[in-house]
Amino acid sequence: MSATRSRPPTITDIARQAGVSTATVSYVLNDTPGTRIPEATRRRVTEAADDLGYVPHASARSLRTGRSDLVVYAMPAVTLGPFAARFLAGLADELQDRGFTLVLHGDSASRGVRAARRWARLRPAAVIAEGHRLTDAARDLMRRSGTVLVALGGAPEAGLPTLVLDHRGMGEAAGRHLAGRGCRDVAAVIPAEPVLRDMGEARAVGVEEGLRGAVEGDAGGGQSRDGESADGDAIAMRRTPMEETPEDAGRVVREWIRDGLPDGVFGYNDEHAGLLLSALIDAGVEVPGRVRLVGADDLPLCGMLRPRLTSVGLRAEYAPAEAAERLLSLITGEEGADRPLRLWTPELRVRASS
């Protein structure tokens, strides 16, 4: 019963109980093609395996496939919203059906060799991790252990298959919308937490492009999707660093009031936007009358706030089974190593706050 005395049953235990060689056990359990094993022997082996409670080892390299079946998803330093949680749960199921085991590695702070050594302890077939954590030394360590790396990021990572989450595109959708509503002085929030800053910057660059695109679209003959920004003025955008706390949201709003309120705000994500909305209400600033506000991620809280929060969500491009297939084709090297995979498309959901 104690962990120090018991050990998982091995194929040697099965071989002993079934009275056959370990090679025979391996052939039967792996269903190796080209072997002729009598049905009675086959049954003796599977019965012994069931009786002993044998379970194959996820990170033992299979002689047949030359790889382990473990996929490690290195959790990014962002709260796992319901969208991401559902995606990962679905992915775990789909991978399980295909003989892979997905585990999440919760240490989101380490990067480089330090992180790679932690992942490598699991002997995974593949690791999915944010691109900025994959230093050259980390890539080298993973490569030498035969682990496939899949980057996660806002843009394709050179030399690696990348799962692209289009932060720039999310910002762009918000920028176009705010420009279309007539905003001419927009603030884009940049989260103060160091691990989130790159993501915030990518979204802010997108907001700038969206604002510019809306103006150029108008100048070029009204191709803007929103009708209200037809004057072609340049639109100013400032970056506003903010911690994800009510206190810092209060500070930001006080400074805006002192230095001049923006007429449009992209809150980086729904939590930051929700904190800002709360601080704006407390300061007596009308939303959307005086300031139009847009969040991102389209969390359920958008519908609970008053006014309800406009947000840029993500639309899944593929059903879970196809998403898993496409991800596996990167892991097993069936597609080009540089091929980016876009599973989601930004999609604006307009509500009362903008």
Next chain:
Amino acid sequence: MSATRSRPPTITDIARQAGVSTATVSYVLNDTPGTRIPEATRRRVTEAADDLGYVPHASARSLRTGRSDLVVYAMPAVTLGPFAARFLAGLADELQDRGFTLVLHGDSASRGVRAARRWARLRPAAVIAEGHRLTDAARDLMRRSGTVLVALGGAPEAGLPTLVLDHRGMGEAAGRHLAGRGCRDVAAVIPAEPVLRDMGEARAVGVEEGLRGAVEGDAGGGQSRDGESADGDAIAMRRTPMEETPEDAGRVVREWIRDGLPDGVFGYNDEHAGLLLSALIDAGVEVPGRVRLVGADDLPLCGMLRPRLTSVGLRAEYAPAEAAERLLSLITGEEGADRPLRLWTPELRVRASS
């Protein structure tokens, strides 16, 4: 470079490169006491290990300790809030410092032998999972592979060390508070999702006890913490099943208006409470004037809602390092197998909604 050709370096590779036996490599890397190895040999081994990028295998059983160093946290079927996410990230760090690797298993739907087989593939030292998933057959399979099981649940699980999350106590804190505010007709929301129902029922039982306790406390000489419920009346409590959607929150509120509004509501958690608040506002029902509302988990959204949401949060009983030590003492069997571990205590945070 390809996953099918490369493999992680082993102690045999190190032995070959350093020109020593595998036993010597094992002694050096495990720092085995009682062996005398010349410093030059020791250096040759560690240099070869570094050069080859050797990383020990988390789920290989160490000859020295007789166990793997992998701890699997089987994710419950609840959204990982910032509180739980911070706890798990802290736990991962603390366990890492103590030579253990924590991974999260995202398949939250399977239970019994099906779940146990999935966990066993990882050859973990220990699995932390909700008690209701640990059927007798699952426990047997884990036991035979020498894996320590730690249950996660609202109450100690017979025969297993349990990490107790006091759902009943959370409900009780809400019930006492609502009774103290003068509520006499209370509704406790039960989440409709099957995997959440037990948790909802445990919290509802707690609400009932809290309401009764407040009344008895008054009858016995005013021991209630809240001063307003001094009349000693029995307090009615109904259970209200609800899906976590705006549509179902709307249905619940319509039925309450038709059948008689409760004067106090425990929303099960902050998301359900937030959806109900939104539906109550839309229906023109004043909160807290007509209905007092309490959530649970104390998520950041409580401060974003208007009125701000009263919620039952959890206070950590120990600093992360001590929590990890206590959890490890369960895993390594240093404490009694039946010993429950309570890392958190329910704590009411009163805001405007109640």
